[in-house]
Amino acid sequence: MANLHPAYRAQPGSPLFVDRPFYHQIANATGQRRLVETIDIPIRDARAWKVPAGHVMRICTRQGPQVGDFNLWSLHNPRERFWASRTRQLQRAHVSVHDRLWSSLPYLRPMATITADTLENYGVDEDGGRVHDLLGTRCDPYVNHLLTGEDFDFHCHSNLTRAVAPFGLTEFDIHDVLNVFQCTGLNEQDQYFMKACPAQEGDYLELFAEIDLLCALSCCPGGDLSVDLWGSDASDDDLLATCHPIGIEIYALDDELLTGWSPPTSPNYRGHHGQRPPAEDWNAKRNQCC
Template sequence: MGSYPAAYQTEGGALGVDRAFYGRIASETDGRELVEEFTLPIRSGRAWEVPAGHVCRISTPEGPQVGDLNVWNRHDPRERMWAARTRQLQAAHVSTFDRIWSTLPFLRPLLTVTNDTLADYGSDADGGRVHDLLGTRCDPYVNRMLTGEDFDFHCHSNLTRAVLPYGLTEFDVHDVLNVFQCTGLNDEDRYFMKACPAKAGDFFEFFAELDLLCALSTCPGGDLSVPLWGPDAKDPIDVCRPLAVQVYRIPDEQRAGWQQPERAAYGNLHGLRLPRWEDQA
């Protein structure tokens, strides 16, 4: 890997993270109150709310399984996770103390990762890392293009069905955080996917900075140990497993000093001049 410095420096300033605060959120779990819990079956999707100041945990109860995650501001779905900018401000694969940033003109953290049992995975011999922002969700349009067949349980379709009860549609589904997915770029600078390294009981946990609407798909590729396209492709149904979600309310004292992030301070003028009545004469 090259040693050239990152374009966006994240130590201190606007991109700094209070590691002591989020570390306490991760470690001091005795006072948590479970407010929602469910298991997401294979090849399905579900949406749920995470109130600001709450913690959400996504886990692999039965072993390795990839999940495709979307996130919106619960009160304004035009504000949603921005995978490309998060890759620049944080990393192409996120872990503890990284944040997921929202789209323009809002540009603020939607969530902060507080705990990740795969944090020590690092980079493997092939350059693979976990919790991927490099790729996006599988979808029936690309599948039809590559295979000539229709399949309605890709992550894009699962997420589309999941958000319908919240008044959202296919047009609101966006680029994802591939939780537990191991990916990288090969020597040809092309995207690759590897078998998910998660074990039963591994989890990825985050703190909601705003009131959030989340949606998750249990990827129909399962743990991605079976090729999905090409001459060796076959149905990976045997390596598909559920994912579990828990939402916790944390004690008020743990949130002492925390405030919801404000939307971007830029005035949204983009060089345009505001009209004045006297100019109409």
Template sequence: MASSNRQHPAPQPAYQATPGSILNVDKAFYSRIAATASEPSARKLIHSFTLPIRSGRAWSVPAGHIVRISTPEGPQVGDLNIWNLSNPRERFWAARTRQLQQSHVSVNDRLWSCLPYLRPLVTIIADSLQDYGVDEWGGRCHDLLGTRCDPYVNKMLTGDDYDFHCHSNLTRAVAPWGLTEFDVHDVINIFQVTGLNQDGKYFMEPSPAKKGDYLEFFAEQPLLMALSTCPGGDLSAWGWGEGGSGERDTRTSMLDFCRPLEVELFRLTDEKVLAGWAEPQVPQYKGMHGMRVPLGEVEAVR
């Protein structure tokens, strides 16, 4: 192949946050919401819990509320699923979020729902790790490249049975809400650093979170959220094969690096902070994907 010394311009993002676009968020609005964290009277804690290691839990979130997920004892990766509270068919779409936002998200990025809904579920308003940036290996924090660990790939790779992967933790978490394993979907891996190496291979690094680090989400619609404390802990000793004999093996060494996560749900006490905000609407696509429905007798005789 002939070489060329001509310099080509860097490709532009496929999805641009142009003025007036739903991708161009009102940063001043979300900054005002985030600033309520420094005013004790501006937000009221209405629910909180600590999620133990290697477990999962689901909770509801009213629209216009704030969810903070933090690391009370140090670094720990969390796998987060999100659904519309009244319609679980509308759920987080990791692939489209990667395209519309970034492969790793932070403040002012949104997590988008699947078709045919395609609207923001949450907007990230605060991230104590937003300055992590890009490390020497190309790793970034709050991963959308990968997905949850699961017992099926573990069995495939190691032959071991293990019941507390993130997929299983999330499955147990949503069961009281009438959902099943089939409703568990691709996650956002919060506090997790990942990237692609020079061969395009996915890699993971230890979580950079410290005690007290956090991520805050503003609920754009009524939500069901579910979180798993990953059995890999902070990923500093990650490996497959969490099943085993109970002796000191890969599972036990990973267990040494597992820590809880804390979830807090806040209501804004001053409704004026939300002035002008409304729940996002679904795109008003009126077509039928080129199909003539239904195909009845008239169609049949043609």
């Protein structure tokens, strides 16, 4: 198969070209950070938290393999939120170190940059599986009812909905996720598959907050996905045995590590999508041209 170029290729100076030495230093200078908050996310539940711009968050499997469904919003404007499909196009279908998580239109800027990943070298397994998935999305009670006819309140969509309610957000704010620690791919029929999570106790993914963030993560009720979530062989007792909590750690960085860095800005598009601007603006533009 030909090694085709990606459809979205950045020009020099684009935000797609990350300053790798800057992020390497953030990942490696662990003596120049201080822990400011820890959060424990119980099995089959979710938590939401704030991360100031210029801080690092670590998502870690403290007790064993577990998949987490991750959402992000701009803390000050939740209409700006993580855009999984554009991130998949601009970066990769499975993300790791130096990949960025991009926000929705019209903002379109990096929300966070991955600085460290203990599963970075997992690569592609014998089935074509890779980790930290952007192909799929969160499990939800609507699909569950569609497939089983039963109600279940602890799918990731519901967990995230409960977690963000104290911040004034609702079910309508929950969006497509980054599936942290999840191993997935496409089979020969181009169908989405999930495999058992390869993370072990102590694995982690670290992200640098490019803007002030509100984050939420659900411990998937499918645990490490080693047991089918749906189907004739699915058993909730078996699934429950595969579930483990996830830990969150938030670190403040020494000021010198942030020298030269500033939060990213949105593209300066002013075209109004081809719509005619208000009359006074239109007349001003006409007078400038004639």
